[in-house]
Amino acid sequence: MSGADPEGRLAELGLRLPEPARPLAAYVPAVRTGDHVYTAGQLPMVDGxxxxxxxxxxxxxxERAxxxxxxxxxxxxxxxxxxxxALARVVRVxxxxxxxxxxxxxxxQPAVLNGASELLGAVFGDRGRHARSAVGVPVLPLDAPVEVELIVEVE
Known part of the structure; x- marks a missing residue:
């Protein structure tokens, strides 16, 4: 795998991975099928x-969003x-x-989602460049302002 270690990049950025958020209902946080991992929608949870x-x-x-x-x-x-x-196993977002x-x-909405896209680019470099959709909705779980889900290719 070429490029910097994504977890090392997170540390350089002053960030740390939290414990995975506990599901709010009957689902799991991520599912792997073949060489892809699909995450459930993630809310902006910090320390629970x-x-x-x-x-x-x-x-x-x-800007806050x-x-x-x-x-x-x-x-x-x-x-x-x-x-x-390990995030080093991510081939591509x-x-x-x-x-x-x-x-x-x-x-x-696209400017809001740039927050997620820019983080992924900073962590993975070119492997973090991705397709995306930014969708405006009337309400999200717990009245969260934003929710993000990923599909990543893994080795």
Whole structure:
């Protein structure tokens, strides 16, 4: 595997992987099938607590929502690592889907999801470049402002 170790990059960025978030319902945080890992949607949980609530564009600024999207991506990486043992086994981040709880008229969902995309790029370099969808929704679980899920290819 070429490139820097993703977990080393996280440390260089001053970040650490949290324990995988406990599911809120009847599902698992990540599932591997073949050479892909699919994560469940990850909320911006920090130390077991939701780091923010509300609608982006009303209660939450787009900038803060982008920070929370990065937290979601970090939580998704924790779920991936729990499934495969080490982030160095990630060949490529394939797809990122972000759900943004949006106030009426808010249309900058892609800018919010950049928080997750930029984190993945910083951690994986070119292997972190991915396809993605940024979807505005009226409400998310626990009134979270953002939720992110990943599909990654693994060795």
């Amino acid at each position: 607590e939701l780091a923010g609530t509300g609608k982006v564009g009303a209660d939450v600024t787009p 982008a920070e929370l999207a990065a937290v979601c991506a970090l939580n998704a990486l924790a779920a991936v690592k729990a499934e495969i043992g 394939v797809k990122v889907t972000g759900y943004i709880a949006s106030a009426p008229g808010f249309t900058a």
